Amino acid sequence: MLRSFNKFSTIKRNFYATNKNYITFDNQVNLPKLPIPQIADTAHRYLESTKPLLSPQKFEETSKLVQKFTEKGGLGEKLQNRLIDYAATRPNSWLEEIWLNKAYLEWREPSLINVNWWCNFLDSPVHDKLLLKKPPPSGVLSNFQIERAAGLITNLLNFKHLIETETLPPDVAKNVPFCMNQYRYLFHTCRIPQPKCDKLVVNPGATHIIVMLKNQMFKVQVYGKGCSRVSTAEITRQLLAVGKEGLISTEPPIGLLTAAHRDTWTKAYNYLSKSPSHAKNLKLIQDAIFVLCLDDHSTKNNPDHTHLQFFHNFNAENRWFDKSLQFIVASNGKAGVNGEHSPVDAVIPGRLFDYLIQNEPAVDPENVTESLLPPPELLKWRETTEELTDLINEAKTTVKKLINETESVLLHYRVYGGRYIKEIAETSPDSFMQLVLQVAWLRLHKEPTAVYETSSTRAFLHGRTETGRSLSNESLEFAKSFGNDDILYDEQRKLFRNAIQKHLETMKLCAAGKGIDRHLLGLRCMLQGDEAKDSLFSDEAFVKSIPGNRFYGGFGPVVPEGYGVNYAIDKDVIKLSISGKKNTKTKKNAPDVYQFRAMIERTLTDFMILFPKRSSIWGMDWKNLHEEERKEEVYFKSMAKASEDYLKRKTNLEKKYLQ
Known part of the structure; x- marks a missing residue:
C-alpha cells in the first residue's frame, strides 16, 4: 500500500472523476452499506486461508472447530444474529465504530x-x-x-x-x-x-x-x-x-x-x-x-x-x-x-x-x-x-x-518497475510484489507466515479497509518452487499464474465486502461472558493465521516478529521501506531488515528468469538500450547522409568526365 513516500508515486489508479459537474459528496447517498457476509462463506474462506500454515493434523482439528462453530443453533449463528441486530442500529456502517476503536483508539x-x-x-x-x-x-x-x-x-x-x-x-x-x-x-x-x-x-x-x-x-x-x-x-x-x-x-x-x-x-x-x-x-x-x-x-x-x-x-x-x-x-x-x-x-x-x-x-x-x-x-x-x-x-x-529497538531501511530497485511487470510478466504489479515478498520471506525464514495486505472497501458507505490474506496454497506452492531444480521454468510460470489469479480473486472479494477478518472481528465483538472459551476464537490456528502475526504490508512492524513493508511501483523503479524490531534477533526466525532487504532484491532479480527480457522494455537496461539505439540512429542517419552525398558527387563526376 502505499504506500508511501516520494510523492506517493505508486501505480496510478483511476481514482479521480473527470466530470467537472460532479460534486465531491454527490455520490454518498447512492452508496450501498457494507454487507455482512454469510457465516458459511467466511468459514470456508477462513479454513482455506489457514491450510498453508497448519500441519494436516492441526488443520483437521481446526476444521472440526469451524464445523461446530457454524452448525445450526451454534455459537456462530448466535453471533451472526447479534451482529445483524447491531448493524440495524448503525446509520452508515456496522464496522465503522468497531474498527475505529479496536484497530486504533483502544x-x-x-x-x-x-x-x-x-x-x-x-x-x-x-x-x-x-x-x-x-x-x-x-x-x-x-x-x-x-x-x-x-x-x-x-x-x-x-x-x-x-x-x-x-x-x-x-x-x-x-x-x-x-x-x-x-x-x-x-x-x-x-x-x-x-x-x-x-x-x-x-x-x-x-x-x-x-x-x-x-x-x-x-x-x-x-x-x-x-x-x-x-x-x-x-x-x-x-x-x-x-x-x-x-x-x-x-x-x-x-x-x-x-x-x-x-x-x-x-x-x-x-x-x-x-x-x-x-x-x-x-x-x-x-x-x-x-x-x-x-x-x-x-x-x-x-x-x-x-x-x-x-x-x-x-x-x-x-x-x-x-x-x-x-x-x-x-x-x-x-x-x-x-x-x-x-x-x-x-x-x-x-x-x-x-x-x-x-x-x-x-x-x-x-x-x-x-x-x-x-x-x-x-x-x-x-x-x-x-x-x-x-x-x-x-x-x-x-x-x-x-x-x-526499531530498524527501518529503504530499497530503491532500479532494474525494472511497473512497465516490465505489466508488459513482460503480464500481470498485476501489486500481485507480483506480494509474491516477491512471500518468496523472499520463505527463502530467509524457511517457513510460511501469515501475510496482511490492505484492501479498500470505499465502494461502500463509510467504507475503510479489509484484510487481504495474501498467503494461499497457490502462493506457497509457487514460493516453494524457487530453489527446486526439478521444476522447469514453464511449470514455475504456471504456478506463478495460479498464485496471481488466487491473489486477484482474494482482493476482489475483499473489495466487495466479502473478506474474512473484518467479519470475524465483528463476530468477536458480539461475544458475551465466556463464550470465546473452547471456540474458534481460542484456537491456535486462529491466532496463527491472523494477518500481521509476522508480516504485513504497511508502515511499522505491527508485532515484534514481523516486518512492516510499504512499496511504491513506478514505471521503471520499485521503492520499498522495510521496518522491523531489533530486540528479537536472538529468537528463531527473528526479523532482520537488512537480510530481508537483500533477499527481496535478490528475489526481484530472480523473477526476471521466469520472464526473459524483450528488446522493448527492461528497466534501466531498457533505458540504456534505447539510449544506444538513439546514438546508433543518429550515427546511421549521418552515415546515410554521407553515403547519399558521396553517390551524388560520384554521379556528377561520372557525368562530367565519363560521358
Whole structure:
C-alpha cells in the first residue's frame, strides 16, 4: 500500500472523476452499506486461508472447530444474529465504530511508529541545490525552507477549499464511485488521549495552524478577516516571525508526551487540562487545521536515515503525533509528513500529496487580500511542576527505547518497475510484489507466515479497509518452487499464474465486502461472558493465521516478529521501506531488515528468469538500450547522409568526365 513516500508515486489508479459537474459528496447517498457476509462463506474462506500454515493434523482439528462453530443453533449463528441486530442500529456502517476503536483508539501502545505513518516528498522543482549539497548547520533555518513551507501551506489551503466547496472531483474506479467521507477528516482533526479508549475530535471552524520549532509551539493565523485568503508572502512573513522567536524560546517539550504510552499521555493530558491556560493551548492544537514542523536541522545524507526524520525524528521531538497531519520541512528544504492513522487511510492523503507536489511552487489563489495577519502567538506551558517533568522524562525513556529497538531501511530497485511487470510478466504489479515478498520471506525464514495486505472497501458507505490474506496454497506452492531444480521454468510460470489469479480473486472479494477478518472481528465483538472459551476464537490456528502475526504490508512492524513493508511501483523503479524490531534477533526466525532487504532484491532479480527480457522494455537496461539505439540512429542517419552525398558527387563526376 502505499504506500508511501516520494510523492506517493505508486501505480496510478483511476481514482479521480473527470466530470467537472460532479460534486465531491454527490455520490454518498447512492452508496450501498457494507454487507455482512454469510457465516458459511467466511468459514470456508477462513479454513482455506489457514491450510498453508497448519500441519494436516492441526488443520483437521481446526476444521472440526469451524464445523461446530457454524452448525445450526451454534455459537456462530448466535453471533451472526447479534451482529445483524447491531448493524440495524448503525446509520452508515456496522464496522465503522468497531474498527475505529479496536484497530486504533483502544490501542494503548505509543502511536509513534506503531500507528503513525510517514511520507517523504520529492524535492521542489525550484529546490536550492546548494542546500542539498551543503545544508545549514544545526540550529539554523534557511530562507528556502521557510519559502517552501509557506508554499505548502498555500497549496494545503487550496486543497482544503476544494473539499469545503465540494469542487474536488469524487474518487472513482472503473466507473464505481468511492466513499468520500474520510476527506472530511484530513484537516482540523486530532486524537485525544482517554482512559482505555481515545477519541477523535474535529472542528472545521478554526482559521489557524500550529507551527512547531525546537519544541516551541505557535498559533499562526493563515486566513484574513472573514476567512479571506492571504498571499504566500504574508504567510512567509509569519513563519519568519516564528523562526525569530522559536530559536530562543525555552518552553518544555510538551509534544513529546504524544509519543508516550497512551496511558502516560492520558495522565499528563488530564493534569494539563486542570490549568485554564494549558487547557486553552490543548484546544488550540486540537482545532488547528494542521501542524507544521520546522526542523532546525537537515535530513541525513545516508539514504537509510533520511526518512527517519519524517518517521520519528530520531528523538520524537518537535512533533505532535496526535494530529491527523503534521507537515515537516527540514533546513535543507526536504519535506515530508507524519500522519495519525485512525481518521484516514493511505489513499486519502496520497491524493492530497500528489496535489501539493504537482502545484509546486505555489501560486497565490484568486482574490487574495492585502491585510496583515496578527503576529504568531507562542503557546506557554510555564505552569509546569515536578509531576509533569517526571511524565516528560518517562516519555523520553519510552521514546528512546521504542526508536532504538526499531530498524527501518529503504530499497530503491532500479532494474525494472511497473512497465516490465505489466508488459513482460503480464500481470498485476501489486500481485507480483506480494509474491516477491512471500518468496523472499520463505527463502530467509524457511517457513510460511501469515501475510496482511490492505484492501479498500470505499465502494461502500463509510467504507475503510479489509484484510487481504495474501498467503494461499497457490502462493506457497509457487514460493516453494524457487530453489527446486526439478521444476522447469514453464511449470514455475504456471504456478506463478495460479498464485496471481488466487491473489486477484482474494482482493476482489475483499473489495466487495466479502473478506474474512473484518467479519470475524465483528463476530468477536458480539461475544458475551465466556463464550470465546473452547471456540474458534481460542484456537491456535486462529491466532496463527491472523494477518500481521509476522508480516504485513504497511508502515511499522505491527508485532515484534514481523516486518512492516510499504512499496511504491513506478514505471521503471520499485521503492520499498522495510521496518522491523531489533530486540528479537536472538529468537528463531527473528526479523532482520537488512537480510530481508537483500533477499527481496535478490528475489526481484530472480523473477526476471521466469520472464526473459524483450528488446522493448527492461528497466534501466531498457533505458540504456534505447539510449544506444538513439546514438546508433543518429550515427546511421549521418552515415546515410554521407553515403547519399558521396553517390551524388560520384554521379556528377561520372557525368562530367565519363560521358
